[in-house]
Amino acid sequence: QLVESGGGLVQPGGSLRLSCAASGFTFANYEMNWVRQAPGKGLDWVSYISSSGGIVDFADYAGSVKGRFTISRDNAKNSLYLQMNSLRAEDTAIYYCATCSTNCYTGGFDIWGQGTMVTVSS
Amino acid sequence: DIQVTQSPSSLSASVGDRVTITCRASQSISNYLNWYQEKPGKAPKILIYAASSLQSGVPSRFSGSGSGTDFTLTISSLQPEDFSTYYCQQTYSTPFIFGQGTKLEIK
Numbered sequence: 001q002l003v004e005s006g007g008g009l010v011q012p013g014g015s016l017r018l019s020c021a022a023s024g025f026t027f028a029n030y031e032m033n034w035v036r037q038a039p040g041k042g043l044d045w046v047s048y049i050s051s052s053g054g055i056v057d058f059a060d061y062a063g064s065v066k067g068r069f070t071i072s073r074d075n076a077k078n079s080l081y082l083q084m085n086s087l088r089a090e091d092t093a094i095y096y097c098a099t100c101s102t103n104c105y106t107g108g109f110d111i112w113g114q115g116t117m118v119t120v121s122s
Numbered sequence: 123d124i125q126v127t128q129s130p131s132s133l134s135a136s137v138g139d140r141v142t143i144t145c146r147a148s149q150s151i152s153n154y155l156n157w158y159q160e161k162p163g164k165a166p167k168i169l170i171y172a173a174s175s176l177q178s179g180v181p182s183r184f185s186g187s188g189s190g191t192d193f194t195l196t197i198s199s200l201q202p203e204d205f206s207t208y209y210c211q212q213t214y215s216t217p218f219i220f221g222q223g224t225k226l227e228i229k
Contacts, residue, residue, distance in 0.1 A: 007176075013217065014221070033164075033218070035220075037160075042207075042209065042220060042221075042222055042223040043158070043166060043211075043220040044188075045211070045217055045218045045219060047218060048216050049216065060216035061217070062145065062217050063123070063217070064143075080139075083148060083212055098165075098212065100188060104213055104218070105154060105213050105214070106154070106171070106172055106213070107171050107172070108156035108158075108168045108171040108179060108211065109156070109158075109166075109168060109211075110168045110171070112165035112167075113165065114165060115165060122199050
């Protein structure tokens, strides 16, 4: 199970940190993603972080958020985070965390949270 | 980045119809293509992974095919609960881009 939190109303240029609490599986072994959906729009992949098998976790970002958002994980707390800085109106969306039971590359995203709403507005 | 172009953007059909949605990748992605169903107020649900593998619990009226750059999602006999929005997604490499979506509406 995945449960997101941390959403809310923030002014343009502001920051917000989203959290995703995982339960029911060995979190450290799972790749994780953030996906968002703006009101009335389609799904938009935001960021990926690898499972903690190597020395350093691999992370990647959509071009629209690169340099502003940072994904991280705390395996001891079974938690995924998304630090969002320099927020813009176009970042307004429901943010979902999602993971993959097998492998994200070959198996797609089969476990999703319920989402948390982020609104960027003055 | 590998782009995926989905078509049509909307589709009207009737219960019992057979419908097909297509997705084209900007370069070969082997079979690293997934299909999702999205309903208002709910998290997306994966239907098909690896282009043609049916996710556990998904009705067999859903099927996927294709490899390389061209892929299709077929619903063999539309049921009332199938009227929703569908997305393809490439997971060959990050960024894991989604298609623009196909809204399936009742005729």
